[in-house]
Amino acid sequence: MSSQPSETKAARVTSFDVAERAGVNQSTVSRALAGSPQVTPATRERVLAVARELGYTVDQRASGLRTGRTDTVAVVILQGPEDKAPSGNPFYFELLGSICEAASARGLETLVSLQSEEGRLSGDYVKRGQADGTIVIGSARHSSAWTYFQQLQRSTGNLAFWGSPFDDARWVRSDNHGGGRIATSHLLDRGYRKIAFVGPLGTGPGQFAERFSGYRDALAERGAQPIEASSYPDGDRKSQGYHAARDMIERDGSIDAFFAASDRLAFGVLDYLKEIGRDVPEDVGIVGFDGMSAGTISSPPLTTVAPDLAKAAEALLRMAIDGEASVTQRVKVRLIERASVRPT
Amino acid sequence: MSSQPSETKAARVTSFDVAERAGVNQSTVSRALAGSPQVTPATRERVLAVARELGYTVDQRASGLRTGRTDTVAVVILQGPEDKAPSGNPFYFELLGSICEAASARGLETLVSLQSEEGRLSGDYVKRGQADGTIVIGSARHSSAWTYFQQLQRSTGNLAFWGSPFDDARWVRSDNHGGGRIATSHLLDRGYRKIAFVGPLGTGPGQFAERFSGYRDALAERGAQPIEASSYPDGDRKSQGYHAARDMIERDGSIDAFFAASDRLAFGVLDYLKEIGRDVPEDVGIVGFDGMSAGTISSPPLTTVAPDLAKAAEALLRMAIDGEASVTQRVKVRLIERASVRPT
DNA sequence: CTGAAAGCGCTTACAG
DNA sequence: CTGAAAGCGCTTACAG
Incomplete structure (x- = not known):
C-alpha cells in the first residue's frame, strides 16, 4: 500500500530533495538556483544538474512570502x-x-x-x-x-x-492635445475645409476633451471654427459616431471631414457616410484616434493617430x-x- | 527615530495584528475570515470589524503555500x-x-x-x-x-x-466540421454555385482541415466540387486570403463564393474582391469563421461562423x-x- | 467554539 | 564557500 509506484500522487519536489540528492545543504540549493556569486561553480553545476533531473523549480509562493515580492x-x-x-x-x-x-x-x-x-x-x-x-x-x-x-x-x-x-x-496618457492637432492639421493640409469633431465631451475632463482642444487649436490657427454634435446617445462608440455624424451633416451638409476622438467612433462615422453615399476620402475625409489594428479592415482603411503603446x-x-x-x-x-x- | 508617524513604511498588517486587537487567537481570525462555520457569529463579526478597520486581507502567498492552491x-x-x-x-x-x-x-x-x-x-x-x-x-x-x-x-x-x-x-475545439457545413450550406441556400475554400491546409490536421472537411461534405451532398488555392504565401492571414482569392479567381472567374477558414483570411478575400470590382454580396458571397467582432467593421460586414466562447x-x-x-x-x-x- | 502549535517551501542573516 | 536556523503569513489537525 505504500510502495505502489505510480499510484501515489507525485509529491512536490522541494529544495530539500535536491539538496539531499546533491549532497549539500538546502540553503546551498537556494543560492545556486538564485545564481548567487558566493557559490562555487562546481557546486552550482552539480545542484543545477540534480534540479534538472528532478524537475525542480522554486515555488513562487514560498519565495515570494520570504522576499516580499511577487514579480x-x-x-x-x-x-x-x-x-x-x-x-x-x-x-x-x-x-x-x-x-x-x-x-x-x-x-x-x-x-x-x-x-x-x-x-x-x-x-x-x-x-x-x-x-x-x-x-x-x-x-x-x-x-x-x-x-x-x-x-x-x-x-x-x-x-x-x-x-x-x-x-x-x-x-x-497619449499626447492627446498633440494628437488632435496632428489629425486636424493633416486634414487641413489635404484640402478639407469644414472639419467636425466626433466624441462626447460631457463627462468632463478626459482624453477626449484633450483631443478636442488640440483640434480646436489647430483650427484656430487657420481661422476655422470647431463643429460639434449637439448630443450623443448612450450606447457603444460606433453608434455614437454614427449618430453624431448624422446630427452634424443634417445641420450642415457642407462638412467635408471628421476628426473622431476614437477609432470606434470613426467606424460609426464611416457607416453613416456610406449610408448616405458620400465617398471617403474623396468627398469626406476621416481621421480616427487609437491606431487600432481593426482600422486596416474598414473600407477604406482608417487613417488614425496612434499612441506609442x-x-x-x-x-x-x-x-x-x-x-x-x-x-x-x-x-x-x-x-x-x-x-x-x-x-x- | 522610532516614533516618527508617517516616515515609517506602512508595515504589512497580518492576522496576528487583527487577533491581538480583537482579543482572539490568530487561528480564530483565520477561521473567521475563511467563513468557517465553527466560529460563533458574534466572534466572526468582531473579527471582521477589526479586519476592516485595519485594512487586513489575507496574503495569498501564505495561504496558498499552506493549502497548496493558488486559485x-x-x-x-x-x-x-x-x-x-x-x-x-x-x-x-x-x-x-x-x-x-x-x-x-x-x-x-x-x-x-x-x-x-x-x-x-x-x-x-x-x-x-x-x-x-x-x-x-x-x-x-x-x-x-x-x-x-x-x-x-x-x-x-x-x-x-x-x-x-x-x-x-x-x-x-469548435465544432469545425459542423461549422464548415453550416457556412457552405448557407452559401448554397442563397444561390451561390461555385464555392471556393480559403485556408492553408499544409500544416496537416488542425482546425482548418476540419473546417475544410465540413465544407467538402456539404458540397458533396449537393453534387458540387471543392475548389482550393494552389498554394499559400507565408505571411499574415489577411494577405494569405488575398492571394488565395486571386489565385483561384484568376484560374476560374466563375467562382461566386468563398468560405474562409478564418475571419482574417476573409478580410483578405474582401480586399481582393474590392480591388477587382466584384460586388459583395451581389456578385460574390463570403462566409468567415471565428465570429470576430472586427467583422462588423468591414464593408460589407462579414457573415461568419462563431464558436460559443x-x-x-x-x-x-x-x-x-x-x-x-x-x-x-x-x-x-x-x-x-x-x-x-x-x-x- | 477557541487556542497552541506545527508546517507549507523558500531566503537570508549569522557563524564558521 | 557552505551549513544551521529563523521566519515570511497563513491553515489546519489536535486538544480542550
Whole structure:
C-alpha cells in the first residue's frame, strides 16, 4: 500500500530533495538556483544538474512570502455596460498586449482582471500578495470605478492609470492635445475645409476633451471654427459616431471631414457616410484616434493617430512597480496614414 | 527615530495584528475570515470589524503555500512570427476575455503569458506555484510550441489546449466540421454555385482541415466540387486570403463564393474582391469563421461562423483546473448573419 | 467554539 | 564557500 509506484500522487519536489540528492545543504540549493556569486561553480553545476533531473523549480509562493515580492503586475481592465462583454474595448487589449510584453521583458508575470462597475471592483492585489503593482485601464466613462481606484491610490501607492479623468494621480496618457492637432492639421493640409469633431465631451475632463482642444487649436490657427454634435446617445462608440455624424451633416451638409476622438467612433462615422453615399476620402475625409489594428479592415482603411503603446506600457510599469517619482507621463503619438484621407 | 508617524513604511498588517486587537487567537481570525462555520457569529463579526478597520486581507502567498492552491489559472497565448506583436491574433484576445470572465465567476484569477516560439516557452506555472492549471491557446501553425506543451501535458497534467493540432491530448475545439457545413450550406441556400475554400491546409490536421472537411461534405451532398488555392504565401492571414482569392479567381472567374477558414483570411478575400470590382454580396458571397467582432467593421460586414466562447472557456477551465476526465470537447458554433451573403 | 502549535517551501542573516 | 536556523503569513489537525 505504500510502495505502489505510480499510484501515489507525485509529491512536490522541494529544495530539500535536491539538496539531499546533491549532497549539500538546502540553503546551498537556494543560492545556486538564485545564481548567487558566493557559490562555487562546481557546486552550482552539480545542484543545477540534480534540479534538472528532478524537475525542480522554486515555488513562487514560498519565495515570494520570504522576499516580499511577487514579480507580477496586475492589470485591471474596466468595462462599461455599453461594451458588450467580454471583448470590451479592443484597444484595451492592444494595450494589454504591450504591457504583457514589457512585463515579460522585465521578468514579470501579468495578472489580468476584467472589472465592471456593477461588479465588485478590486485593486488590492499588492496587499493580497498577488502583485507588486497594479495598472488600471479605462476611460472617463468609468467614473465611479475611478473614484474607487483614486481612493485606493491615496492609501496604497503602486498604482498607475491609463485613461483616468482626474489629474492628481499617477497616470500615463497619449499626447492627446498633440494628437488632435496632428489629425486636424493633416486634414487641413489635404484640402478639407469644414472639419467636425466626433466624441462626447460631457463627462468632463478626459482624453477626449484633450483631443478636442488640440483640434480646436489647430483650427484656430487657420481661422476655422470647431463643429460639434449637439448630443450623443448612450450606447457603444460606433453608434455614437454614427449618430453624431448624422446630427452634424443634417445641420450642415457642407462638412467635408471628421476628426473622431476614437477609432470606434470613426467606424460609426464611416457607416453613416456610406449610408448616405458620400465617398471617403474623396468627398469626406476621416481621421480616427487609437491606431487600432481593426482600422486596416474598414473600407477604406482608417487613417488614425496612434499612441506609442510600447512606451506607454513601460511607463505604466515603472509607475506601478518601481513607484517612479514622476506622477504623470505623456507618450508620443504618430499619424498612421491609411486611406480615409485623400492623398496630396 | 522610532516614533516618527508617517516616515515609517506602512508595515504589512497580518492576522496576528487583527487577533491581538480583537482579543482572539490568530487561528480564530483565520477561521473567521475563511467563513468557517465553527466560529460563533458574534466572534466572526468582531473579527471582521477589526479586519476592516485595519485594512487586513489575507496574503495569498501564505495561504496558498499552506493549502497548496493558488486559485489562479494561467493562460498562455502563442504568437507566431507572422503575427505582428503584440496584438497578435485578435480572436485569441476574444477567447481570453471569455476565459477571464469564466475564471472570475469561479473565483479564480487569470495569469496571462504571451509566448512565441523563438522566445522561451514555459508552461510550468503549476509547478512554480503560480497557477492551479494552464490553458494554452494557439493554432496548428505553432507546431514546435505544441510539441513542447504536449510533452508537458504528459508529465504534468492540468493543461488544456485550444487549437492544438494533435488528438491525443486534452483540448477544446469548435465544432469545425459542423461549422464548415453550416457556412457552405448557407452559401448554397442563397444561390451561390461555385464555392471556393480559403485556408492553408499544409500544416496537416488542425482546425482548418476540419473546417475544410465540413465544407467538402456539404458540397458533396449537393453534387458540387471543392475548389482550393494552389498554394499559400507565408505571411499574415489577411494577405494569405488575398492571394488565395486571386489565385483561384484568376484560374476560374466563375467562382461566386468563398468560405474562409478564418475571419482574417476573409478580410483578405474582401480586399481582393474590392480591388477587382466584384460586388459583395451581389456578385460574390463570403462566409468567415471565428465570429470576430472586427467583422462588423468591414464593408460589407462579414457573415461568419462563431464558436460559443463562453462555453469554450468553461470547458477549458474544467479541464485545466478540475482535471476533468473528458479528454476532448467540442463547442457549438452558430452562424452570425451580417452582410457578406445576399439575402434570400 | 477557541487556542497552541506545527508546517507549507523558500531566503537570508549569522557563524564558521 | 557552505551549513544551521529563523521566519515570511497563513491553515489546519489536535486538544480542550
